[in-house]
Amino acid sequence: MIATRLVFSSLRRRPTGFIASFVALFFGATILMTFASLLDTRTTAGPDAGRTLLLMASVVGGWGMVIVLFATLSTLSLLIRQRAPELALLKSAGATPSQIGRMIVGEAAAVAVLASATAVVPSVFAGRWLVGLLGDTGRVPAGLEARFGPIAVSMGTGITLLAAITAAAVAALQAARRGAVEALREAGVDTRPTGRIRVIGAVIVLASGLGCGVVTMTVFAGTEPALMAVGGQGAILAAMGFALLSPALLGPIAALLAAPLRRAGVSGHLTAAHLRVRSRQLAGVLVPIILFTGIATGTLSMQAVENTAGTAPARIARSIETLNYVVVGMIALFAAVMLVNTVVAAVIGRRREFGRQRLVGATPSQVLRLVGTEGTVLVVVGVLIGALAAAVTVIPYSVARTGVLVPDRTIGLYLGVIAVAVILTLGSHVGAAAKALRSSAIQAATRG
Template identity: 85%
Template sequence: MIATKLVFSSLRRRPTGFIASFVALFFGATILMTFASLLDTRAAAGPEAGKTLLIMACVVGGWGLVIVLFATLSTLSLLIRQRAAELALLKSVGATPSQITRMIVGEAAAVAVLASATAVTPSVFAGRWLVGLLGDTGRVPAGLAARFGPIAVSMGTGITLLAALTAAAVAARQVTGQGAVEAIREAGVDTRPTGRTRVIGATAVLASGLGCGVVTMTVFTGNEPALMAIGGQGAILAAIGFALLSPALLGPIAAVLAAPLRRAGVSGHLTAAHLRVRSRQLAGVLVPIILFTGIATGTLTMQAIENTAGTAPAKIASSLETLNYVVVGMIVLFAAVMLVNTVVAAIVERRREFGQQRLVGATPSQVLRLVGTEGAVLVAVGVLFGSLAAAVTVVPYSVARTGRLVPEQALGFHLAIVAVAVALTLGSHLGAAAKALRTPAIQAGTRG
């Protein structure tokens, strides 16, 4: 009963965290239900159409599932880590680890159920649109009626709920595993090393991505149907691997950048300090930047290479191009939404910090410069590793299809995607900070 009251009290008093969690789970559930609805439609389709729908749902939807789960877990973990001080205070006044765990898991479950229910309506229309597109491109019979039924609802809701509960349980374990005094001390200064399990998992995923690149470049001759499937997986796996390693990567990079940043003035000095003592929290912002840059650059450039060097009949090539752009577009759009959502959630929760800085003499413009400098560093690091992830697909695919190490299409796509990543990251950083600064300094600086 106490845990239930805490759940609803926390959701009511922390609207920013609630909205950020809801957005992540809503968009994730929408993508999952959209692709899962193809399995409902398959029941009424013929053998050939059913095979196409099954492949589309399992292969393409499967990669969408991996990306959605990873991004959702990352966002929810970041939001829960931001509450370390609050949860530590609960422990200091007598809350047991099981009560705190039930509160965190209960919050995640409530938001996940609401997000899944809200995602049903847009998923119905998205599923119809996707089946219609498959019909227009000749992948299934034209006029095939789209169905949205129990498979879509159960898979979308179940996986979304599982992702939310898993993230909540993992984050709760980290919080409740510490003593109250230690948790309060580390709430603002979190320099713990990245866990061994995470490093091992990230290394394995990254190695798998590199393996896809090697196979693409050395095994295939350039005309096999599986070339795009294997090649495209390289960037996705590499992006996820780098994103998992982001807390471990940001620490050494912060040490290298410390001296140049300090020469940039007060904002640079504070940025260097924040990168050093809050690397785990700031690394959460790197995840969507790496995913967006890596997946978008890798897959879109791969399709551009195929358009130039493709040998398939024009009609088939056009159909595949349309489907690839649509599928990639959905995943990249999700990554872009998660980027903005994560940045806004991370910045808005720092209102108290901004208020305290203003109370000791910092002007709003100085706070904005601090946030802008942090954002610039994070987007530079995220773009760097996202670009490396994209290269795992672009370079091997270019060698296999054209014999060239660097395709001529790469630079244009890369610059456009980097420009979007920079605009989204800095725009959301400065926009959220400007909104947070509207709160009077005294009110913000003393708010718990």
């Protein structure tokens, strides 16, 4: 009963965190339900159309599910880590670890259920549009009636709820292991090493991505239908592997950039200090940048290579190209939304820090420059790591299909993806900081 009251009280008093969690889960549930609705449509389709719908729901929807789960877990974990002072004070006031755990899991479950229910309506229309597109490109019979039923609802709701509860349970377990004093200290300075399980998982995922690249370049002759499926997995897995390693990578990068940043003035000096003592929290912003850059660059470049090869019949080639762009567009849009959502949540969560900086003499413009400098460093690091992830798909696929190591068209695509990543990252950084600075310094420092 106490935990239930804490759940609704916390959601009511933390609108920013609630909105950020809701946005992440809403878009994730929408993508999951959209592709799962193909399985509902399959129940009334013929054998050939049924196989196509099953393949697209399983392969494309399956990878969409993995990306959604990964990004959602990352966002919710970041939001919960930001609440270290609140959780520490609850423990100091007598709350037991189990009560805090039930509160965190209860919040995540409540938001997940609300987000899943809200995602039903847009998913119905998105599913109809996707089936219509499949009909227009000849993958299923034209005029096939799209259905949205129990499979879409149960899979979308179940997976979204599972992702939210898993993220909350892991974060709650970590919070329960730390004492109140330790949690308060780590709220401002968190230099703990990256967990062994996370590093092992990252190495396995990254090795799997590299394995896909090696298979693409050495095993296939360059004309097999499975070539694009295997090659495309390389960038996705590599991006996820690098994203998991982001806390461990940011520390050495921060040490390397410390001297140049300090020469950039006060904002650069503070950025160097923050990268050193808040690497785990700032690494949470790197995750969506890496995912967006790596997946968008890798899959779009792969399609550009396919267009250059031009060995498939024109009608089939246009059909594959259209579907690839749609799938990539949906996943890239989700990654872009998660990027903005994560950045805004991370910056808004630092209102107390900004208030204290202003109380000791920093002006709002100096705080904005600090946030802008941090955002610049993060986006540069993110797009470079994302490029490494994309290379796991682009280079092997280009060699297999055209014999060229790096096709010329990929450079323009990469620059376009970089431009979008920079605009989204810096725009959301500065915009969120400007919003956080609207309240007075005293109010921000005391209330957060």
